[in-house]
Amino acid sequence: MELLSHKTEPVGNESLEKWEPVGSGGFGRVYKARHKDLGIDVAIKILHDGVCPTMSLWDEASHMDKAPCEYVVRLYGTYQGCPPVGGTSTQQGLVMDFMGRGSVQSLQKELSGPPPWPLVCRWAHQVAVGMSFLHSRNLVHHDLKPSNVLLNAELNAKLADFGLSRVSTSALNSNRETMGIIGGSYRYMPPEAFNASYEPVRSFDVYSYGILLWSIITGKEPYPCASYDLVELKIPFGDRPSCEEIDQRREQGLKELVDLMKRCWDHSPTKRPTFKNCREDTENVFSKHEKGILNVVAQVVTQLESPASIQANRSAAFNVPLQTPEQSKSNDTVENALRSSAQQDSVRISNRRMSRADKAKFVDDYRAKLIQNVTEVMAITDALGNMVHREAYSVIDAKATSQDKMRVMYQRTLHSGGEEAKAAFYDTLKDHQPDLVKRLGGLI
Structure with missing residues (x-):
């Protein structure tokens, strides 16, 4: 099968060195490598064998290739070869910017809340510029959310994940699984x-931008x-995220951004502003905060690289939702049985920081009990972000029971x-x- 119909620069193993696996999910794997010709680190996104590329990786490449912009993740070329780390056969993928600080969503988790205000202002502006550029090229992102706003070493924001861009209208139907695939995260979808x-x-993207601003x-x-x-x-009846706790x-x-946020999530698409x-x-x-941005970035980076922060950092990094009364009641009903079972088990894990292998073993060993007793499945699924492929997300969401x-x-x-996905699941389960x-x- 031909990788892409449009022309992109092929990148092979001879141009890449120092491979490291950095992420994994239902779609495939992401590696970090050094591009010897360019002298920079790049990310290589590769699909798992057997995963259909029709509406994911190849569409993403096509749209990225049409969107060269400072605030859009750059495509350097296409990859075809056998990855020297974890590869067993010839595979195809994309070579793009390596964004060393994760995403807006993961950084919020690491900081236990929003970043300093000047950084919020910069992200709001950089995303608006990036989206304005995409729309000027007749591209619609369709999955704008914090996990798809990636951050480089200087905490500059770039838009990523174009698998949903420019979806054909004929693909839409009333099937919820389809809606989950092409509509993006439902929390960011307009009414x-x-x-x-x-x-x-x-106007779909503009509404999503309004929810992103709130986040x-x-x-x-x-x-x-x-x-x-x-x-x-x-949502179609006017519900939006609460602004009661925002002191404008x-x-x-802040008042200006809140006003913009509300205009963006207006119920009527025609009343929403353009990205221009x-x-x-x-x-x-x-512009009112730009002078202090370098100091703020230095402070945040210093905090992220402190020993305490590094120890607390996890591969799945998202906010902790509150339990509903029904979920709390469900937890109470199984508490005694779980405690009894755990007491009967021998101590499997010593009092040290768990390794990724420890976490994966926990998830494997307690599969039956986790299936029976995890109640926050969709919150955890959302927290895992791109580790859950869109098709898998929609199937999970469509199931009636936890x-x-x-x-x-x-x-x-x-x-x-x-192992990486299981460890991320374990970390997210600890949060929820x-x-x-x-x-x-397990260890908390």
């Missing part, structure tokens, strides 16, 4: 997109406990993602259901 006859347009201002994930069904029901007098320019309008507003706000959702999680993500992990003998 009109929940209609089966919806035709994707630019980076508050440092939180919108609707952390809400299922697809609840969001689908509430706290920072210079957004860019003008964010440039004005950022047990069925967890079975799909094991089949579609944990098994294919290997720490009592469950503790009762099963």
Whole structure:
């Protein structure tokens, strides 16, 4: 099969060295490598064998190749070869910018909240500029959210993950699994997109940008406990993330960004601003804080590289949703059984920091109990981000019970993602259901 129909620069093993695996999920693996000709680190995104590329990697490459912009992750070429780390056969992939600081979402977790205000202003502006550029090239992102805003070493933001861009209207139907694949994360979808006859347009991205602004201002994930069904029901009737805790007098320019945020998530697509309008507003706000940005970036990087932060850092990094009363009650009903089982098990893990292998073994050893007792499945699925392939996400979301959702999680993500995906699941489970992990003998 030909890799891409448009022309991109081929990059082979002879141009790459110092390979390191840095991420894994249902879609495949991401490696970091040194590009010998360019003298820079790059990321190589490779699909698992057997994963259909029709609406994922190859579409992403096509759109990235049409979008050269400072605030869009750059495509350097296409890869074909056998990765020297973990590779067993010839594979195809993309060679792109290596974003060493993860994503906006992961950084918010590491900082336990939003970053300093000047950095919020810079991200808001850089995303607006990047999206304005994409729309000028007739590209619609369709999956704009914190995990798809990646950060380089200087904490500059770049847009990533173009697998959903420019989706054909004919692909939309009332099937929820399809909606999950092409509509992006449902928490960032506009009200009109929940209609089966919806035709994707630019205003979709503008609405998502409004929710993104709320997330980076508050440092939180919108609707952390809400299922697809609840969001689908509430959003078309005007529900939006709460702004009650945002003190608009706290920072210079905060009121302006909140006003922009609300205009972006307006119920009517025709009343939402264009990204050109957004860019003008964010440039004005950022200009008031630009002088202090270098000091702020240095402070944040210093904090991230402190020993305490490095120890606490996890590969899955997202906010902790609150339990509903029903979920708390469910936990209570299984508490005694779990405690009894854990007491009967021998101590498997010593009192040291768990390695990735320890975490993966825990997830394997307690598969049956986790399937039975994990109640925050969708919150955990969202927290795993790109480790859960879009097709797997939609299948998990469509299942009626937590047990069925967890079975799909094991089949579609944990098994294919290997040790890294299982370790990320363990870390995320600790955030969402720490009592469950503790009762099963894990370390918190």
